[in-house]
Amino acid sequence: MIDVIAVRGAGDQGNAVVRVSEALAGCLGTHTCPGSSEHAEEWPANAVAVVGRSDPDAPWLHLARSVRQPIVVTPSGVPEDFEVRRVLLPLDGTAEAAHAVETAVALLSGAGLELVALHVFEAGNVPPFWDQVGHEEDAWEQEFQSRFLPGQDIRVVARSGVPGALVADVAADEGADLIVLGWSARPVGGRARTVRSTVETTRVPVMLVPLPRPDGTIGPSGTDQRGAQ
Amino acid sequence: MAVLSIPLAVSGAVCDLDGVLTDTAGLHELAWATTMNAFLREHCRPREGDRRPFSHDDYRTHVDGLPREDGARAFLRARGLEAEQATVALLAARKDRHFEELLQEAAPGPLPGAVELLRALRARGVTLAVATSSRHGRDVLRAAGLSDLVDVVVDGADAARLSLPGKPDSTVFLHACRMLELAADRCVLFEDSRAGVLAARSAGFRLVVGVTPDPGPLEEAGASLVVPTLAGLEIERSPADVTWAAVVLDADGLAPLLRARRSRVTGALTRLARSGVRVCTGPLEAALERLLDDGLGPGLVLAILTPDAAVTWWRRPRPAGGERLLVVAPVNGDEVLALLTERHRRRHRVPGIDEDPAWVIREVGTDPMRHRVTEALFTLAEAGIGLRGAVEEAPRGSMPMVLGAGVYHGVGSKEHLLPGPIWTGLRLTPPPGEDVRILDLRTGVLLRSVPGPDAEVLRTARFLSAAQPGRAAMRAEGTIDVLAAGPPLLLPEDGAGRSNRRGRVRWATVAGRRGGITVACAQRQARDSAGRRTVERLVAQSASGDVAPRPDELADQVEAFREETFDVALAAHRRAWATRWRACAIDLPDEPDIELGLRFALFHLWGAAGACGESAVGARDLSGPGYAGHVFWDADAFVLPALVTMCPPAARTMLEYRLRRLPSAQARAAREGYAGARFPWESASSGDDVTPHHGHLGGRRVAVLTGAEEEHITADVAWAADCYARWSGDDAFLAGAGRPLVIETARYWASRCRTSSDGTAHIEGVIGPDEYHEHVDDNAFTNVMARWNMVRAADLCESEDRPTEETRRWRDLAGRLVDGWDPRHGRHEQFRGYSSLEPLLAADLGPVPLAADVLLPPERLARTQLVKQPDVLMLHHLLPHAARPGSLAADLEHYLPRTVHGSSLSPAVSASVLARSGRPDEALTLLRTAVRMDLDDTTGISAGGLHVAAMGGAWQAILTGFLGIDVRDGVLNIAPQLPASWRRVGVRFRCLGRHVDVYVTGAEMTVRVDGPLAVRVGAEPVVLTDADHFLTQRWDRGAT
Known part of the structure; x- marks a missing residue:
């Protein structure tokens, strides 16, 4: 059984945290329980924690870097009837992204949600060839599905631009209720910029899924300051 | 008595010396003991290290088999002593001196059985090497009287000279194999030390024989056989490991x-x-x-x-x-x-292949994603049917597929290739993990081998007969717990088909809107006493774009096939491939990667050559579902010019595809208010345009205008017809059946041109090959192609009759049609207004190739001078003599830096014109990009099908670019421009009804033909060569 821990701090986001926690608990078929960031090390290993984006008592970035569990960063202004029906999974071909998708699929596959994968073409990953506009994206999408979403019924959406600036917009365009991002707990680098930008600008909750290290462990990365993903 | 059974595949033996062939081990041990005991006595303080005298155990454990310094260091470490390098070197030198003295005093003899072993191996045709760490290896061999019995010696002195690391590193052994010119898996190794056995195992020796009275450590290290001494060791040849042909x-x-x-x-x-x-x-x-x-x-x-x-x-x-x-x-x-x-x-049993690295594509691994790519790479295609190289168990993500040329389903832009019945499925339990898959380009056989813990657990081979069109076969063998045959025919998941059996033959057929694909198959299973199951399938398959072939006919063919047997069919198939490679080939030993890539390209181009009647060559041919099998200008301007040099009749069938769709092209022209025929940008079964109206660029939905505006395809078809006639010498084609392809297209252009008030003619609102700029006026490529088309049609008509009003009008319009020539800069302007666009260079965006339209919005890209693929340069490629004289260099200088190569067709054409312009070294990089595109999956989508037009382009780049080969007015012209690194290059191709070999070495060129042919080399006068005569001529490497 997965616990959804509602981390309520000071400020006006308490209600949003509760609404998101309850909605997630509904998806996962579990229950919510209150929690505190001060006792994060006591959270069960299979918990999902929900925190407010601008909660001064539980700064999300600090929390995301120090816990092993996925955390859901919630903006204020979540509607009272908030439900999770569609989930956006940004995928950039990195290990973080692949792990986030795996985790999201494992967590949410039984909940009847629609999963939408997003790939953003940018300078570093643009394909060398794009022969015929009327055909190439079909070929590309089929291959992308096979490589990164094998066996999954997940729609793929592609965009061009800067991922950090695009994810929130696409989430809005697609009507996503939740964004799931892989998170290597490193504070700098392209993915860190994407994560921070997305969390700060989106109007929907963002689930950050920590990436296991090569030894399989997950968690605080105090000594890992290599930066780039 | 021990018996060593040597497999047929083993042709070499590598022997350690000391302790295996000679008894110098005792001398070595004594030399070590003398050296080390003196050191321990003289230099170790009483409380320092372990001062016990050097023992036999010390010798076996620490120094035997190792280079001297390594041995000294290992011994000292074992005694708890850390010595500086100078001390280690001194001890090694002392030991060597002691050994030399001992060698002088007591010349070693061969160990019991050594001479007999070497003679027995030799008597069975095995070539012999000695590999030893000893610097005195040759002296010892000579002293023991063994020198004459071995072919190769690698001793410690060689290792030092060549900086080869000593044992336990395997380099010395592998060097011995190289000296024998054999791979390690074709050699047996004889060793007495554990380090040596481990080294041999890691190096991949087929057999490792340990020679020691104490077998335990060597058996643990992986020795195949351990004997106490060579005396009495019997050698026999095992006949059972290779299915030779x-x-x-x-x-x-x-x-x-x-x-x-x-x-x-x-x-x-x-x-x-x-x-x-x-x-x-x-x-x-x-x-x-x-x-x-x-x-x-x-x-x-x-x-x-x-x-x-x-x-x-x-x-x-x-x-x-x-x-x-x-x-x-x-x-x-x-x-x-x-x-x-x-x-x-x-x-x-499953047949073997000759694993010649210059001729095989070998894939090893378990990565399912790479398996998807190899499915396309390993496609076999014959007789207008393609079989993707999917593994037999078809795991998740796999796309096993049989596709037929011109067999479509669906309507309009959704028309796509129809998948046919699959005949390669097997039940494998459990599904294999790591496997080795080898495509033999020389014989068109795809082999798969799945290793097991002790022996191969599965092996399969398949081929589509190049000798008997429509026949195909597969054999599989494996342990009965792994291999089960399963149903021999499977209908595709999304196909409407039916299946049944007639006697012992099963059949399945899949029908599309018009045509279909039918497969019939006879399956035979056998099981031997060793628990090995063999499954054999003999197949007849046929595809037709008109009507699904009748199962009864295919069943009859299978019955006839059963009479002939798998092996006889395979022999005929191999002979047919040999004939192909005698007609068309590349020899480029200085660039093995490019050579293999070009052979791979030619192999798949042959796959496009087999259709009868007509041939619809789609953008991915028959290697996958990509691009729906639609036929683009790729077929006319890239594949056909390659095929006409390989198999002219195959090029003729491609033109037949266009000829049969001429009425549709005429109807379109009429619908749009023009005369003649306008061919569609994308074509499938009917010849109507099937270009999608929308597509996506980086997720943006965009209107696709190529179907409406990329009109140069009409001239490309005419050019293809002329190219076929020019290269094949089939003059009757343009005078007869092929004539409308030139005449009707010229009529189209004549009606399409608009004459302005100043009398110049224009073609407006088109897209050139550079698809980043849409709806442009007077695209240089389109206009020059249209001009050529009209002049060629006039020439054709006037060669038979007097000029008519129509032919005069064609010539008049052609003369007035603008071509973008800019005399001020001495180059062509790509289209009207191009020069005033933002002069962005490809390097401003990033390293090429790069799909700039995915990165930048179309409207932004259209405002720049960035070019997707050669456009002006394409006219130099197709019509080198129609462009303004001397303009190639200036056009290259201007357009190449602006070309992002965002089309897979771009690198090959760019390489071709670069080489032809005298810049072959720069062209080499682009040629490599072109030939490795699918092999390295640089496109990222090769799993969906191979870029067959890029392959055709690469072959053209070699012929017309690097070798400067062209046919004009019935004369074969050759003017090579070779990179400095190419010392030798040879090509073989068809031209003017002849088989031609061109071989260039240094500054000498040899041309050989099998019949009279007019040949011009560089600017030299034409020489008419006789049949089987050589023309050897010097050529100027630097001339342009």
């Missing part, structure tokens, strides 16, 4: 040996010949040449020779690939009979 018997040399068995040997050879094995007698080299002409490389040939002949074979310079020959020197007639009988017993 030909045997060369030295009948004269072996006559005394075979005397008593002559009739039985003759009978065995006759049986083998009947089952498809080639049997040759006579001189070995001549036989190998004949066999190569039958598609049988040396790795598939067993040579049964006298011992002397075998030794001679290994010692003298051999023909290319000779090291892969299987060589046996039998000791009696019974051994010959055993070899032949065993091969006959294996007649239902």
Whole structure:
């Protein structure tokens, strides 16, 4: 059984945290329980924690870097009837992204949600060839599905631009209720910029899924300051 | 008595020296003891380290088999002593001096059994090397009287000279193999030390024989056999490890040996010949040449020779690939009979291939994503049917597929290739993990091998007959717990099909809106006493774009196939491929990657050559579902010019596809208010335009205008018709059946041109090959192609009759049609207004190739001078003599830096014009990009199908670019422009009804033809060569 821990701090986001926690608990078929960031090390290993984006008592970035569990960063202004029906999974071909998708699929596959994968073409990953506009994206999408979403019924959406600036917009365009991002707990680098930008600008909750290290462990990365993903 | 059974595939032996062949181990041990005991006495304080005297255990454990310094260091460490390098070197030198002294005093003799072993190996045709860490290896061998028995020696002195690391590193052993010109898996190693056995195992030796009274450590280290001494070791040849395809018997040399068995040997050879094995007698080299002409490389040939002949074979310079020959020197007639009988017993086994690295694409691994790519890479195609190279168990993500040329389903832009019945499925339990898959380009056979813990657990081979169109076959063998046949035919998941059986033949058919694909198959299973199951499928398949072929006809063909047998069909198939490679080939030894890539390209281009009647060559041909099988200008401007140099009739069938759709092209022109015929940008079954109206660029939905505006396809079709006639010498084609392709297209252009008030003619609102700029006016490529089209049509008509009003109008319009020539800059302007666009360069965006339209919005890109692929440069490629004289250099200078190569067609064409302009070294990088595109999956989507037009472009780049080969007015012109790194290049191709070989080495060129042909080399006068005559001429490497 997965616990959804509602981390309520000071400020006006308490209600949003509760609404998101309850909605997630509904998806996962579990229950919510209150929690505190001060006792994060006591959270069960299979918990999902929900925190407010601008909660001064539980700064999300600090929390995301120090816990092993996925955390859901919630903006204020979540509607009272908030439900999770569609989930956006940004995928950039990195290990973080692949792990986030795996985790999201494992967590949410039984909940009847629609999963939408997003790939953003940018300078570093643009394909060398794009022969015929009327055909190439079909070929590309089929291959992308096979490589990164094998066996999954997940729609793929592609965009061009800067991922950090695009994810929130696409989430809005697609009507996503939740964004799931892989998170290597490193504070700098392209993915860190994407994560921070997305969390700060989106109007929907963002689930950050920590990436296991090569030894399989997950968690605080105090000594890992290599930066780039 | 121990018996060492040496597989047929093993042709070499590498022996350690000390302790294996000679008894110098005792001398070494004594030298070490003398050296180390003195050191321990003199230099170690009482409380420092372990001062016990050097012992036999110390020798075996720490120094035996290692280079001296490594041994000294290992011993000192074991004694708790850390010594500086200078001390280690000093001790090593002392030991060496002591050993030399001992060697002088007591010359070592061979160990018991050593001489007999070497003689026995030699008598069985095995070539021999000695590899030792000892610097005195040669001295010791000489002293022991063994020098004359070995072919190669690698000793410590060689290792030091060549900086080879010593044991336990395997480099010394591998160097010995290289000296023998054999791979490690074709050698057996004899060793007495654990370090040596480990090294041999890691190096991949087929067999490792340990020689020591204490077998435990060597067995643990992986020795195949451990004997206490070589004395009494029996050597025999195991006949059962290779399913060879030909045997060369030295009948004269072996006559005394075979005397008593002559009739039985003759009978065995006759049986083998009947089952498809080639049997040759006579001189070995001549036989190998004949066999190569039958598609049988040396790795598939067993040579049964006298011992002397075998030794001679290994010692003298051999023909290319000779090291892969299987060589046996039998000791009696019974051994010959055993070899032949065993091969006959294996007649239902999976055949072998000659693993020549210059001719095989080899894939090893478990990555399912790479497997998807290899499915496309390993596509086999013949007779207008393609079979993707999916593995037999078709795991998740796999796309097993049978596709037929011109067999479509669906309507309009959704029309796509129809998948047919699959005949390669097997039930494999559990599904294999790591496997080895090898596509033999020389013979068109796809082989798969799945290793098990002890032996291979599965092996499969398949081919689509190049000799008997429509026939195909597969064999699989494996342990019964792994391999089960399962249903021989499977209908595709999304196809509407039906299946049934007629007697022992099963059939399945899938029908589309019009045509269909039908497959019939006979399956045979067998099981041997060793628990091995064999599954064989003999297949007849047919595809038609008009009507699904009748199952009964295919069933009849399978019945006939059953009479012939798998092996006979395979032999015919190999011969057919050999004939192909005699017609068209590349030899580029200085660039093995490019050479293999070009052979891979030619292999798949042959796959596009097999259709009968008409041939619809889609953008991915028959290697996958990508691009729906739609036919683009790729077919006319890229594939056809390659095919006409390989198989002119195949190029003719491509033109037949256009001819049969001429009415549709005429109807479109009429609908749009024009005369003549306008061919569609994308074409499928009917010849109507099937270009999608929308597509996506980086997720943006965009209107696709190519169907409406990329009109140059109409001139490309006319150009293809002319290209075919020009290269093949089939003058009757343009005068007869092919005439409308030139005339009707010229009529279209004549009606399409608009004349302005100043009298100039224009073509407006088009898209050129550079698709980043849409709806442009007076695209230079389109206009020059249209101009050429009208002039060519006028020439054609006037060659038969007097000028008419129409031909005069064509010439008049052609003369007035603007071509973007900018005399101020001495170059062509790509289209009207191009020069005023933002002068962005490709390098401003990033390294090329780069799909700039995915990165930048279309409207932004359209405002720049960035070019997707050669446009002005494409006119230099297709019509080098229609462009303004001397403009190529200036156009290259201007347009190449602006070209992002965002089309897979771009690198090859750019390489071609670069080379032709005298910049071959720069062209080389682009050529490499073109030929490795699918092999390295740089496109990221090769799994969906191969870029067959890029392959055609790469072959053109070699012929017309680097070798400057062109045909004009019935004369073959050759003007090479070769990169400095190419010392030798040879091509073979068809031209003007002849087979032509061009071979360039240094500054000399040789041209060989099989009939009279007019040839011009560079600016030299035309020489008419006679049949089978050589034309050897010097050429100027630097000339342009």
